[in-house]
Amino acid sequence: MKTRVHVTLKNGVLDPQGKAIHHALETLGFDGVNDVRQGKLIELDLDENVTDAEIEDMCRKLLANMVIEDFEIEKEAA
């Protein structure tokens, strides 16, 4: 079972990497970019018997730093 976890910085947390990308896009001549935020994408290949609660547990314990980050779990069709 393929599962994607999106880890994003919470609103209000500074994102220097996103700012750098934003600046680079402007330098390259791309207009119309208002904001850029960089997060992490973690793709898990899990056994079918892994429950949603376990996946959430993985996120809370390891994949995301809950102080500054949010996560979102997206399960793909098997």
Added chain:
Amino acid sequence: MKTRVHVTLKNGVLDPQGKAIHHALETLGFDGVNDVRQGKLIELDLDENVTDAEIEDMCRKLLANMVIEDFEIEKEAA
């Protein structure tokens, strides 16, 4: 317009960061994890007049390293 870009390593490209996460999950006692790959998630806030071709151009020129990475553009409802 919110747009998400998923940047993932191409198949066959070694992913030590993913391996480290996989190992850490096992150490924490999570079973049933077959594979982990780590990618990047870039959230763009764009003007409405930015075309799909321009977003693809941003990916090819800056956001993804086309030699080792693939990208996927996901537009969110305005």
